[in-house]
Amino acid sequence: MFFKNRVWRITKDEIEDYRPGEIECNVWADEVIDHKVKVLPDPFTITRNEQGEYDIKIENKECLFLRYLWNTSRVHWQEEQSLKRKGEKLAPEKRQEEKLHLINKIYTLGYLLHRYKDPSKPWAVFAMDNKISEDGESHGGSGKSIAYKAVRYFMKSVTLEGRNPKLTENPHVYENVTSHTNYILVDDANKYLKFDFFYSQLTGEMTVNPKHGKQYEIPFEDVPKLAITSNYALRDDSPSTYRRLLFSVFSDYYHEDKSGEYGRSWSPKDEFGKNLFKDFTEDEWNHFINTMARCLQVFLKYPKIDPPMENVTKRSQLTQMTQDFKDWADVYFAPDSYADQWIIKKEAYDNFKEHFPGAVRTKFNKINQFTKALWIYAEYRGWELNPVALGRDDKKRLIRTVGAPAKSTEHIYMQAHKKELFDLHGKSLDSNPQDISDDDVPF
Structure with missing residues (x-):
């Protein structure tokens, strides 16, 4: 990193600090970061034990950016507030989950800061909310x-406007990108973003098509790294997509209170009394820059660090099956309803169409789409659809003559609320002749 007064060579173990001209290297003037810096002690310490489990200790609470990163990792902040009022503490496993969210964010920032393109790490950072919305709407401000x-x-x-629904249809979308561009941010991506559009830039060359110039290619090693922020989960959960993603998950500690759910809105400016970056003093800039340099060290030191993935998976599943389907299935497969029994699939589909005709028009106009949603819902709930013990065929179907x-x-x-299984006529299949006592058998 090049600054007005210093040059930093960052390795996984240390920051080597030089005066300008003290080491041989050339850099364009516009690559010099316009701040004076001083190397500070590590703002945090990350460790990894023999089991591969990470831990972090924050050493410097003066860095506003690091405090902000921690707050955006506090996925159990509301529970912690409630416990604190009772003089109790958050459970250790929940605190550990929050720590891993913070470590993951630090790792993602380090990955983006490192300009070398490693073909074995063809990732885009995808930042999303931890909160699973019950109304299917987005909730920004995190x-x-x-x-x-x-x-x-x-x-x-280069920053691209993610809200534009036709972003990936624009043949000139990369017209401002050059071989000197190191980073592309797709900010506030819409719910229909086609992530596969970015496959080529993650794993190969990038084609740039200026409006008033000749099309050209940027070689892989010079293609910018990519980050995407979105209030929505990705609709594509294919293995080829997940291999190309480095997720980052944000709590709703900072939030907009449009619905009155929280009682008030809360932002980093409310927290710190100033805007991050815009209102920084030179001392605060120095703390921020030191923290980012340490993020780079974390990336150099450790293998890929994912966040806790439970809510990433659940938000993706909810996006795929839709909120309408979940609302229907929650009622249809409730206790004392149609769970844990044989149901003719067409009758279930007809029931769904009756209650959600709008959803049928937009997504579920074919029964195979309904079937796919059933499987996703079962996984979402941790239930089992068409258990093997019932004699399903090789396509996982239950076919019976009736x-x-x-x-x-x-x-x-849908095996949901009962451990025992039942046959087509409602008879339990768990009766095992071997469980019957033979004490009184006359032989």
């Missing part, structure tokens, strides 16, 4: 953009 706009202070960057005249009919069976 601070995702602040974190990944911070990277722009260290390198040449009716008059008799015909083969596809059924579904």
